[in-house]
Amino acid sequence: xxxxxxxxxxxxxxxxxxxxxxxxxxxxxxxxxxxxxxxxxxxxxxxxxxxxxxxxxxxxxxxxxxxxxxxxxxxxxxxxxxxxxxxxxxxxxxxxxxxxxxxxxxxxxxxxxxxxxxxxxxxxxxxxxxxxxxxxxxxxxxxxxxxxxxxxxxxxxxxxxxxxxxxxxxxxxxxxxxxxxxxxxxxxxxxxxxxxxxxxxxxxxxxxxxxxxxxxxxxxxxxxxxxxxxxxxxxxxxxxxxxxxxxxxxxxxxxxxxxxxxxxxxxxxxxxxxxxxxxxxxxxxxxxxxxxxxxxxxxxxxxxx
Amino acid sequence: xxxxxxxxxxxxxxxxxxxxxxxxxxxxxxxxxxxxxxxxxxxxxxxxxxxxxxxxxxxxxxxxxxxxxxxxxxxxxxxxxxxxxxxxxxxxxxxxxxxxxxxxxxxxxxxxxxxxxxxxxxxxxxxxxxxxxxxxxxxxxxxxxxxxxxxxxxxxxxxxxxxxxxxxxxxxxxxxxxxxxxxxxxxxxxxxxxxxxxxxxxxxxxxxxxxxxxxxxxxxxxxxxxxxxxxxxxxxxxxxxxxxxxxxxxxxxxxxxxxxxxxxxxxxxxxxxxxxxxxxxxxxxxxxxxxxxxxxxxxxxxxxx
Numbered sequence: 026x027x028x029x030x031x032x033x034x035x036x037x038x039x040x041x042x043x044x045x046x047x048x049x050x051x052x053x054x055x056x057x058x059x060x061x062x063x064x065x066x067x068x069x070x071x072x073x074x075x076x077x078x079x080x081x082x083x084x085x086x087x088x089x090x091x092x093x094x095x096x097x098x099x100x101x102x103x104x105x106x107x108x109x110x111x112x113x114x115x116x117x118x119x120x121x122x123x124x125x126x127x128x129x130x131x132x133x134x135x136x137x138x139x140x141x142x143x144x145x146x147x148x149x150x151x152x153x154x155x156x157x158x159x160x161x162x163x164x165x166x167x168x169x170x171x172x173x174x175x176x177x178x179x180x181x182x183x184x185x186x187x188x189x190x191x192x193x194x195x196x197x198x199x200x201x202x203x204x205x206x207x208x209x210x211x212x213x214x215x216x217x218x219x220x221x222x223x224x225x226x227x228x229x230x231x232x233x234x235x236x237x238x239x240x241x242x243x244x245x246x247x248x249x250x251x252x253x254x255x256x257x258x259x260x261x262x263x264x265x266x267x268x269x270x271x272x273x274x275x276x277x278x279x280x281x282x283x284x285x286x287x288x289x290x291x292x293x294x295x296x297x298x299x300x301x302x303x304x305x306x307x308x309x310x311x312x313x314x315x316x317x318x319x320x321x322x323x324x325x326x327x328x329x330x
Numbered sequence: 331x332x333x334x335x336x337x338x339x340x341x342x343x344x345x346x347x348x349x350x351x352x353x354x355x356x357x358x359x360x361x362x363x364x365x366x367x368x369x370x371x372x373x374x375x376x377x378x379x380x381x382x383x384x385x386x387x388x389x390x391x392x393x394x395x396x397x398x399x400x401x402x403x404x405x406x407x408x409x410x411x412x413x414x415x416x417x418x419x420x421x422x423x424x425x426x427x428x429x430x431x432x433x434x435x436x437x438x439x440x441x442x443x444x445x446x447x448x449x450x451x452x453x454x455x456x457x458x459x460x461x462x463x464x465x466x467x468x469x470x471x472x473x474x475x476x477x478x479x480x481x482x483x484x485x486x487x488x489x490x491x492x493x494x495x496x497x498x499x500x501x502x503x504x505x506x507x508x509x510x511x512x513x514x515x516x517x518x519x520x521x522x523x524x525x526x527x528x529x530x531x532x533x534x535x536x537x538x539x540x541x542x543x544x545x546x547x548x549x550x551x552x553x554x555x556x557x558x559x560x561x562x563x564x565x566x567x568x569x570x571x572x573x574x575x576x577x578x579x580x581x582x583x584x585x586x587x588x589x590x591x592x593x594x595x596x597x598x599x600x601x602x603x604x605x606x607x608x609x610x611x612x613x614x615x616x617x618x619x620x621x622x623x624x625x626x627x628x629x630x631x632x633x634x635x
Contacts, residue, residue: 043499141580163548171548178436198547200540208584210536210544214526215558216581217588221522231515235505237557239515242503243468244478245553250625252542252550253520253527258606259619266603269594275446276521277593279513283522286585298571301563314564320555327632 026191029054029100029129031121032110033064033093036138039165040066040108046081046092046167047195053093054100061093075167080329101129106191108160110138116221118147126153134187136160138173140212143205145177153179160188161209166197168321173209175202221283226300227293233300250328331496334359334434336426336488337415338369338398341443344470345413346373350395351386351472352500358398359405366398370635371544380472383627385634406434411496413465415443423452431458433588439492441465443477445517460486465493465512471502473626478514494631526588531605532598538605 026049030041033055041064045051055061069088076084094100101107107125111117118137124134135157137144148157158176163169172192176185185201192199202209208216225231231239247256254265261268305313333353335346338360344357346369360366373448374393381389397407406412412430416422423442430440440462442449453462463481468474478499481490497504507514513521516589530536536544552561559570612617 138491156512169548169551171544173544174416198543200536200543202536204533204535206530206535207587208580210530210541211548212580213530213584213588214523214541214545215549216584217526217556218519218523219581220585220588221519225511225515225518230509230511231507233559234518236515238503238505239476239478239554239557240519240553240557241560243474243516244520245550245555245557245627246474246626247622248545248550249554249629250546250550251622252545253524254538254542254602254606255546255610258610259525259615259622262615264603264612264615265606266599269599273594273599275513275517276524277591279518279521280525280591282512283518283525284584284589284591286589288582289574294571294574294578297559298569301559301570305560305563307569310564310567310569317552317556317564321551323632324551324554324629327628 026050026192027052027103027105028191029094029104029107030110031055031097031100031107031125032138033057033061034110036162036164036166037108037110038064038068038071039167040110040138040162041091042072042087042167043197044108044195045087046072046075049090049106049191049195051091051093051120052100052102052104054097058095065091065093071167079326080167080322097124098128101125101133104129105133107133107135107190108138109136113139113141115146117144118142122151122157126151126157130184131156132193134158134184136188138162140209141207143177144175144180145205148177148179154179156184158185158188159200159209160192161211163211166320168318168325170196170198171211172197172199173202173211175198175205175209177205220285223289223293223297224283224285226297232296234304249324331356331499332357332410333496334399334409334412335415336360336402336405336412336430337443338362338366339415341467341469341471342413342415343373343376344472345367345415345443345467346396347377347380347392347472348502349500350392350412351377351380351505354500355393356396357405357407357409358396359402370396370398376472379495384625384631385472400523402429403433406430406438409434411493412438412440413443414441418444418446420447420451423447424542427452427462430481431456431462436461439463439489439496443467445514447514448482449480449485450510453484454484459484461489463490463493464514465497465504466516467542468516470623473623473630474505475501476516477502477504478507478516479504480510482510489529525590528598528602529588529590531602538602539609552624554629 028044028052029048041051072084074079144159148154158180161173189199258265260274333349333354335358346358377389380386449464453459463485466478493522494504562573563570
């Protein structure tokens, strides 16, 4: 399988690693030649680290499958799948998808990594709009495998299916979002939980630190290897229907207190910022991100075992 | 430290294990002598399994610290902390707390495992109401360490602090809930996420299976070792304030579509039940629960390492 990765920033680099690790031949292109050169160096470092961490087998062979292209035409030549990673601006997406649609093999599937722009906003007027969709990763996709696939109303099911099949074949976990939704699914779920989290801290019910503990030493443990439906399915003797019969009234009653949609106000955001900084000074944010990635790698090894 | 565990069902058994594993001397009592006898056998089996799983060091010494008491008086004698685990009925809680308050050392802290009844509903008229609180575990507490501590308005801070200190000393992760809230904190967070999950499946946006994948291979990975606040704190260059500046508008916009508080209707519950049963037949629920516990043990070993 030949894959073109368009845009060589952090997300583009990560996609190149994912596809090459999965056995695809990858051509990476960026409008900025300097960015393209340094991307290959950064990819090499990350691939070596993943080999160290036993999250890929053979760094040299992965690197041998990644080449940079001096022109977009070269990158697209022979590609059956294109993953686009330009900045999050509609005009940029429109412009690049117009080029991709013109220059690529008409049978290729064209996917955007956008987290915030629906495919319908940048593919409507394209001859090949039926083969365009969003394939939204979580950063970095070589550590967090879910990818949300979401077409426009005119996207062919076969294009979504080709994308699904490719992502599954390289070890990602594709999910299909059937309607264009703000935030797709992952951020909508995160938003629902965050809103209640802000509400509880703002109401003086719990500290930010204890709220985090409630998730990381409680609620989040099962969610790391089961989703919320499987969790409740296993939490009542007869499954999810039984669970809803037992606890539906409680959750409905709680929901009546969870309806506010006000913006997170400056005061509560500043309060949580202050609580976080007393737990983790700003100067230590970077180290803590490295710690997070190390833990994600351990968790991935555990789940792969 | 001497701990009395009152009620020898699943939760009482699990608490006996937690406190004995943590070095406390535990006396276990139940009104039903037969239940009490079989509890000790079941505890022995579970303690052996935890030793096999390297989640406790010395099964024999743990078991040597657990004894059953033929009378409530004997169980309470010398106890500095009492953990009550009777069925979830207000009248039962009122009756047992009245006894506990009368029979225990007046300096002992009295805690209930209730998940749904606030301490104010069963302690108001007690002479020792200042020493009573809820200590709500997640089942089983020897695998899921968070415990929510929530007093009534009249509970002394020192009683909450004694409970916090004891739970922390035996390796649990106590959090303090400062107001009596339905569902405490954990179930309120779970409810907020579940509500959006039901809404998305009901709206035809995603299948139950793909929604679970979005969490277990995406959102839930970081939450297994960081809470939601730390997660967003690390997801913008300058921390949580920066994150809210960047993404607050998106979450507010999403929130406007997340306001329904209708009961989960029979149709969507039946639909999800059907989707779950096609993924996991009812006959396999028990095996899958054992799989879940094995994964929780692996995750706990990873986090303890």
